[in-house]
Amino acid sequence: MPPKSKADGAKKSRAPAKRKLAEEFPPGEVLMDNAKKKWKLGSAAGQGGFGLLYLGRIQKSCRKLSSNALFCFIYQFDNGPLFSELKFYMRAAKPDLIGAWMNSRKMDYLGVPKYWGSGFHEKGGKRDRFMVMDRFGVDLQKKFEGNGKKFPRKLVLQLGLRLLDILEYIHDHEYVHADIKASNLLLSYTNPNQVCFKVPLCVGVYCIIAPSRRGDLEIMGYCMIQWLCGRLPWEDKLQDPLYVRDSKLRCRDNIDEFLKSCFPSENIPEEMKKFMQEVKALGYTDKPNYAKLRGILQQGLKTIGATDDKKLDFGVSTNGTGPPSVKTPKRKKVEEKGQSADETKGAPAKKRRAPQKKKEVNGAKKTASPGKRPAKKEAQASSEPAVKKSRGRPKKNS
Template identity: 30%
Template sequence: MFILFYYSATNFPLLTFSATCKSKAKKAKHMSAVEPLQEGQEVTDKTGRKWKLVKLLSQSTTELIYEVFQTVSRSNSKESNHILKLAAKDGRIFNEQNFLQRAAKPASVDKWIKQNKMDFLGIPSCVGFGLHAESYRFLIFPNMGQSLESVMEEEDELLPEKAVLQLACRIIDVLQYVHSNEYVHADINAENIYIQPGQKSQIYLVGYCHAFRYCPGGQHVEYREASRTPHEGTVEFISLDAHKGAAPSRRSDLQSLGYCMLRWHTGALPWTALTHPDQVATQKQRYMEDVPALLSHCFGKKRVSSALQTYLTAVMALQYSEQPDYSALKAGLSVALLQLGGSPERPLSF
């Protein structure tokens, strides 16, 4: 897990931006290492805009994150609040760029928002990309706030049910859009969820390094175990499909979100302490077939959330290529939210 830090333009405290590809060490050895570029150096994106590397914020064997500003030749002004992710040209960053160019065009996102009469949709906006020195690829993003992971670490407490349900409603909105564009996210976790400071109803789902085109040309991929590298993504939260090396599908994202909701609200899943992916997969298989037992384990003596039970029961029963009923899933969570005095549109209730 790689985390970098950068300053917001507001007086918000030091914020975190996850290096959205959380490749494990065993995967990293198959990817090209990258060497840092000198601070103060400029890179030029595909549109000809120049971006100055102000400060190296984070470094791993496979990617670098810089604080950057756009150099405007006439005024030499700075466009603040941007970061640049730099990695090997043909590494996972290419997969992320491919998703962003295909499925996350600002015009497409805006059209979706208008068609569905939404106030906001948390799809990240890539404001620039390009190649550098023949072997590097970079992506540029605006400040999207603070990761949910860092918020939870700062607060040092579990999320109340109301906040969990609000987050889930927002993420389901994003997933419905992503899935409608033939992709799945395949790595949902708190480090890939961002909250805009001062506007805590704006929730972003970022980190599309593992994004997979599950339905190219409208044809759903077939279920085939061992067709991909097993256990790809964040092991604690990935679906059983991913553990088995099958291509992730829509149910994979929704099941991962269910695991996250339980973790955020109760503190641990039955497999949280396990270190071997195969052991984690065994536990997920067991509890996938017995949702009440999973909830009983997580909630202990506390009252089990009926909203979480309904949601988990529904997503665990989905068939591999089945289209989820996003409206029904969100409606169930929204009703529970209203009973708790909240709504998806209001700022998060931490």
């Protein structure tokens, strides 16, 4: 296990960003986990800063890998941060444990990737670790950008309900996520109506903020608001952490003004205001009332005449807060000019339809682009106080 204290030690563990990845293995390589189960590798599916990702399946025969194969993540033996991630999966993501949780709450799905096995693999005198987990699909950040940086209100509320389920499970097992963002939320490979949280690589106990359950929920609130309005007030200076921190503190202190800045030309979703107020009222070590937070989001669905039908529709909609949106292709072109989705939404319809020649419109928009698009980053940190290192588990209440 990595050390529980000594911030300098944590820095040393994270320092080798350029370290060599685990050895590459050909399709068909067989790995044996600690429970003596054999896993057969398929083709490489990608890589991160610390390891390689392969398709894989348990070896039962010589049949080819099925289309719904699992992921097998292989990384260097001495990688401390990833070893901490592995410990989370081993402790809290076993299929039986997740299944028991779901049954006790009469749930049909929980978006926590299942842990299927792990072990060591030696070849050519080199030893690597590996872990087998569920296969992921596309992440929500790609969906968000492909949808003109805006999600329908119904979808946002449904995603919020799924996230509350996941966070309650993680928190109940004495962990916090501490890196909630769209790129860490992935659709299931086998069911596009299901979304799961990827435990962030190299975060775990190596957090740059003081982690808490309240902090997770605060970041979740920022994400939902961003998905609704398209952009958060501090996104113009994401490279300045002090500015971002101070901006979030001001927003938390004055939720009404914060939401007005996010929804200047449309009605403010009442459920977002109530959600942020409920989170603000939490103490640092308080256990959140997840049922109450779910009720707030469910009331938001009722407000727009919708229900949680378990189907994730990423199509553009009015979000229940203003006039009909323009079609997705036009929205994308307008945003390339540096305009927000709100400006597009609030513009008079006649002005949007006025140009008669499509080529001229496209040309004008293309030449008008100033090339100052906001950085494609997300709000990641809450307004919790900064620390060099903190244990990634919340304190339990008596």
